[in-house]
Amino acid sequence: MTAQDAAPLPPAYGALEALFTRLNALDNALGILHWDQETTMPEGATDGRAGALAGLEVLRHELLCDPATADHLAAADAEAAALTPWQQANLKEMHRLHAHAAAVPADLVGRAAHAQTVTEVAWRAARRDNDFAGLLPRLTEVFEIAAETARIKGEALGLAPYDAWLDTFEAGLASADIDPVFDALAAFLPDFTQAVVAAQAAETPPLRPEGPFPIDRQRALGQACMTAAGFDFTRGRLDVSTHPFCGGADDDVRITTRYDEADFTSALMGVLHETGHALYEQGRPRDWQTQPVGASRGMAVHESQSLILEMQACRSPEFLTFASGEMRRSFAAATDTTTAAWTPDNLHRLYTRVAPGLIRVDADEVTYPAHIILRYRLERALLAGDLKMADLPGAWTDGMRELLGVVPPDDTTGCLQDIHWPGGAWGYFPTYTLGAMIAAQLFAAATAAEPDIRPGLARGDFTPLVDWLRRRVHGRGCLLSWRDLLVEATGRPLDPAVFMAHLRTRYLERSD
């Protein structure tokens, strides 16, 4: 049963499908405009683009919150018995999206979109110039709009303000889900990290391939790995931006990376990460592409798909066997790097090296959660009023010292490093570490169910893995909640023990 072939649709539900098809057209337009802003737009267009994005967001909001929508939703509930399970799930998602939108007045939506666009651009300059003070007024404005939104939504949805932020990014996710698993991680990681660092100090230090690595070859290697992983270039692109992301539109999934001639790893691993996001988007149920139930689940599940590729699959000894040959072919002629640097074993030691550092996006798999726990604590404190925005740099430094034992020398490598807060994505960070845990749990279940997944990776054949993900995750859209999706795919709810077991196996036993 598809969105198209159900004939005839119950009238109220049918009107809602038509509405959401229109909203989908706006979302696709917004997706391309955001991509363009990050990759292509000239600097002088900032204000005009902010106006265009805000204009579209307000239109989207007005369409969704038109009084007729609430009437249709109520009437469609009465039609539910005539709906298929996918249609019922679609209706449920429609309710959720409407409730989120209707809670927030249109002028606040427009102010948010405008402030975010302007602040994102200002953030780029502030990060470059280490100028937190210069960004402070705009960052404060973006935060206050987000806080007001959290309070308004929380009241309307019966959620605490912070949970209203979380619910925006992953339906049903609450701090009650996060606190126990973050507590478990916070208890586990410090000793574990020390043990890993000590063990690695006793290993042969990995050789680091030495560049320069020409950018055109880095791009070709990234594209080759994307193709191997199943990325469809007739329905997507690879481009360059300051902050890598996966965006675009239906059938037009665009990922970005940034290249460094001295180090190809950062771009390559970034490409593999974004490819995981992109495979999710390209694998969504095509028959439901314009409808809410055809969307990807929230950002925690989304992050699990990027990390199952980057961390679970592509840092495995099997994949690095394949990658070793690809890297040598790409770069051996252009560099003086010795053959020993390109062995799978060396690459595995290199790509599983653990060292506490300043930059979240450069962090290894073991220390990454500490960066997230810091941001989670800070944004909760800001929202609760326990921390003033002007005091963020100091609180950041204190948190880094406590959680990671390192101190940033400036705000560029401190609280200005991420685009999320300037861009308005408050309450987003926890999804990264939840995603890492979900990825570990899915990969354990997948490799247990499909014995050819690991041998496939060694051949550069991702089909066994991706087929499993298509069936269990990508093709499910929003049919299930994130909890039910995980239970259906792995047989149990989120369990941080699986992630910890993965870390132990890889970093202490050295057998993954």
Place this chain on the structure above:
Amino acid sequence: MTAQDAAPLPPAYGALEALFTRLNALDNALGILHWDQETTMPEGATDGRAGALAGLEVLRHELLCDPATADHLAAADAEAAALTPWQQANLKEMHRLHAHAAAVPADLVGRAAHAQTVTEVAWRAARRDNDFAGLLPRLTEVFEIAAETARIKGEALGLAPYDAWLDTFEAGLASADIDPVFDALAAFLPDFTQAVVAAQAAETPPLRPEGPFPIDRQRALGQACMTAAGFDFTRGRLDVSTHPFCGGADDDVRITTRYDEADFTSALMGVLHETGHALYEQGRPRDWQTQPVGASRGMAVHESQSLILEMQACRSPEFLTFASGEMRRSFAAATDTTTAAWTPDNLHRLYTRVAPGLIRVDADEVTYPAHIILRYRLERALLAGDLKMADLPGAWTDGMRELLGVVPPDDTTGCLQDIHWPGGAWGYFPTYTLGAMIAAQLFAAATAAEPDIRPGLARGDFTPLVDWLRRRVHGRGCLLSWRDLLVEATGRPLDPAVFMAHLRTRYLERSD
């Protein structure tokens, strides 16, 4: 007096300004999405993009045609005495845009946008494969939607259907304007062309610089000429597309070209042409940027700005003196071209060479109008029902033989060469030759008024010319009709004799 500082605006007029600011945001979004489609979008995104564009067009249409708009327009007329001249002109443009939009039902707008997007993409393949038959069903659909639109608009606006098409592209333009000037040209050109071809056969044949001309140097030369002409790269870009165009958004004016390593002239002259369009867009009155009166006048005036740059200024002996040095610096080291090929005199003979040919965009200044007269006749015949779409290739061949004395060997170089009809731009072609005549008239007036314009071009300094255009054309927005703009700037209405005098001076007297 600006759109912002008038305090307070009369209420109905104020509501209209707010509405058109919202529409402007949609237009900016559409502009970037169209640019992306031509330059960047992956093939598989065609349907999704068509849906997004159609969705935005329908939204735009619904906003403009909301019943409140008609009420506001009527009420604003009663406020006219309190409005400034710019506000009054703005209100007049609002009426015009509303009348055009309100005449056409929303579903027809959506069908048109969707069919045009899909047909444009199909046209690319059909042109490549010389497959008119394959394109015929889609081309027919696009035409029939356009014809239906012409009839509906014509009835609502009291215009003949073809004039309804024309009015879409240049307010107030009618076939009654076109017929006498096209008749004058059709009477003048055949003998004149023969005389020029004969005279040029007796000249020293120009030397053609021989490539390859590396694309990065071609791009750099184009950018250097754009900068010399006053293009602002902080508010615009130069990119690549199959069919060059000027598009984008406010403060984000994007032109495209296509490069051929064997011939840099086509890209360079194309860049100068599109730069003329871009200077118009970048020079519009900033205080009125979001409002109809701040838009560029119609496409005939727009084309005059591209041709005043490409044809009037940049094929002049003065500019070619400057360009000679730039070209030599760009390419001399990379090619075997002899020094003699780079002299201003040789370049002038090369860039004013006349030869009847198959391809409109490659046509010289003298034979170009014949291409337009053919298309004008064909689209009038199609709309009148005197020509069936299936018979277009034959009618095209007959017309080429009659008007230009050449016959295309296939449809790729015949009726499939242009994007306009597949893209839905029926009634657009006449604006090219009207633009050429307006350009000649404006350039004659400008050089008479500003004696430093020609010496400036020889130094690569476009400031005297562009300053005159800013005052007389760009900065006027839609304050005046195209007729009044021309009379104000040149002292008289459109006079084909000025264009013919320019052709005589340049091509027979060889003194321009």
